[in-house]
Amino acid sequence: MTDKRENSLLGHIEGKRHIFPLMVFYEDTDAGGIVYHANYLAFAERARSAMLNLLGVSNSSLAERHKVAIAVRHCTLDFRRAARLEDRLIVDTRLIKLGGASLGFEQKIMRDDEVLVVIEIYLACVSLQELRAQRMPDELRTAYATYLDVNED
Template sequence: MANEADAPHKHIFPIRVYYEDTDMGGVVYHANYLKFIERARSDYVRRLGNDQNAMRDGGIVWVVRRIEADYVAPAKFDDELIVETWLSSISGVRLTMGQLVKRGETEIFRASVTAVCMNAQGKPVRLPAEIRALM
């Protein structure tokens, strides 16, 4: 996975772990990390100026194509977490972001997420030039 230290524009997104995020043992249920990093990615592209509603109205949507994830340590009920997101790579057709979930300085979860754009017919399309310019 890409090194976040090389990222010029790292985005920070706070998350608090609620009871609904945990399993019977009070540990964050594994699938909920995907929700946490999705929220952080959405906030990241919004802050960069990408209007996902306008994209959808124009017939293009973001789709996650691949996620590589490592569960490093457990997070628990009421933990205050930070999701760091950064651009790892961009090409004409895909965007890859690195993401790290931390509690303080403790690494909890790490992911590399590749997203592509699809048109209304479900076919992949090149990333719009304005998206590449934002990134």
């Protein structure tokens, strides 16, 4: 796979936001063709991982080289509208906090210009050996630093 094709799977950066497109598949829905609530978290996770890869870092490299993982510490979801089977959605991700061992994101899952779900999620950098918070590797901090966006819309 070429770099251009591979990167197209990761979405793109617009200013300080990462835009990740996705389509709702049958497996994402309940019996009524509505996206099952927990799948919004999976969409958001996929978008954050894609953003990280687009910035030149990966979860596997953090684990291998730095012996750390990124774990969810706190999360809130505001469900506004439902997504349905075969909807084309985007996950709009913005970094709102960059701490010593933590990251905060606001993620909006949207259909066209309509906001369906707003997720505010805080993550911690965790040592894989001790399972305790650990200072974020410089590689990760540097990758995200340019994208910190504390301005409200």
